[in-house]
Amino acid sequence: MEAAPELPEDVDASELHGEIRRDMRSLPKGLADKVAAHLVAAGKLMDTDPEQALVHARYARHRASRIGAAREANGLCAYQMGEWTEALSELRAARRMGGGPGHIAIMADCERALGRPERALELSRSAEAAELVGGEAVELRIVAAGARRDLGEVDASVVSLQIPELDPKLQEPWSARLFYAYADNLLAADRVQESFTWFVHAAHADDEGETDAPERLDELVVQLGGDVDAEELVAEATAAGSAAVVGAAETDDAAEESVEDDQHLDATTAEVVVADAEVDESASDAAISKDPDDEAAQTDRAVKASDPRGDESQ
Numbered sequence: 001m002e003a004a005p006e007l008p009e010d011v012d013a014s015e016l017h018g019e020i021r022r023d024m025r026s027l028p029k030g031l032a033d034k035v036a037a038h039l040v041a042a043g044k045l046m047d048t049d050p051e052q053a054l055v056h057a058r059y060a061r062h063r064a065s066r067i068g069a070a071r072e073a074n075g076l077c078a079y080q081m082g083e084w085t086e087a088l089s090e091l092r093a094a095r096r097m098g099g100g101p102g103h104i105a106i107m108a109d110c111e112r113a114l115g116r117p118e119r120a121l122e123l124s125r126s127a128e129a130a131e132l133v134g135g136e137a138v139e140l141r142i143v144a145a146g147a148r149r150d151l152g153e154v155d156a157s158v159v160s161l162q163i164p165e166l167d168p169k170l171q172e173p174w175s176a177r178l179f180y181a182y183a184d185n186l187l188a189a190d191r192v193q194e195s196f197t198w199f200v201h202a203a204h205a206d207d208e209g210e211t212d213a214p215e216r217l218d219e220l221v222v223q224l225g226g227d228v229d230a231e232e233l234v235a236e237a238t239a240a241g242s243a244a245v246v247g248a249a250e251t252d253d254a255a256e257e258s259v260e261d262d263q264h265l266d267a268t269t270a271e272v273v274v275a276d277a278e279v280d281e282s283a284s285d286a287a288i289s290k291d292p293d294d295e296a297a298q299t300d301r302a303v304k305a306s307d308p309r310g311d312e313s314q
Contacts, residue, residue: 002062004034005055011044013037020069027064035064042073050080061090068097075103084110101128105139108147117147135174138165142181149188157185168201176206180213187220196220200237 013036020039024032038060045053054077061074075090088110095102108120123129124144132140141161148157161182165172168179183198199220203213221233 002059004038005041005052005059007037007041007056008044011037011041013040015040023069024064024067027067031063035060035067035070038063039069039073042077046077046080050077053077054081054083066097068094071097072102076106079106079110082113084113088114101131101136104129104132105136105143108140108143112143112147112150117150120144120147135172138163138174138178142177145181145185149185154185154189158182158189158191161185168204171205176202176208176210176213179205180211183213183216192220192223196224196233197237200234204238 013033016036016039021032021036024035027035038056042053042057042060045056054074057070057073057077060070064070071090072094075087075094078084078087078090088107091103091107091110095107104123104126108123111117111120111123121144124140124147129140141163145157145160148154148160161178165174165178166182179198179202183195183202186192186198187195196217199213199216202211203217206213217234224233
């Protein structure tokens, strides 16, 4: 049997969300306590030591592979470490157990990382994706725009991000990432001045330092002439405000038509995605049936079980 990784001293199994503990009632109490402790450890370490967080999450998944929260934690930690195939497989399993749109943006990003942008776009058009709201919907938009760029559809990637949330007056948790993605796609479309404007908006919205928008601005100052005063450029960009969205939208009609035309799914690609998911689920179920420590299968809700801070968008 696999040896359990050493738990950090500050880990308390009781920190795990009560709903997840209730879902573990099918496990023997000693095993449930052990799995809970390792899920808490994975959550605590995810930001500071993602490699060790994955060790704890894998152990919890091995001991409780029928618990959706353990599969979800394993998937999220694997994603943090760039283990795309593992992350996708585990998040699919968690989604199958709990239902709902659980972590579709992360799953789509895994598809992109695995060189399958078409599948990322398929996920972005799924019925589950239509259920997303707020930050999760914005994150999926960002991933889908990246997939379009991967396919060479740069103008369409720009248009796809022209959504109501793309407003410099808004300062939502996802605003900095959305503004940054829009700026990056504008730059890929060789719309440098507009790109500069939106990197400015991204820098202003990025209170947590999630992006490298200031560094990108320094690079663009040189690209825009070098001898132009950077503060003047920033002032102009700030004054432009949301008018930049309106002006850009007026010039993007052709690309918008391309986006709309692309909403018609390719049947062959869809069949491949379904077949791939079925193969993955069969392999996952086979692995589950070999785990002697698990009780009967149960339904789980897709929550970020490993993180005691609560459910946060990636």
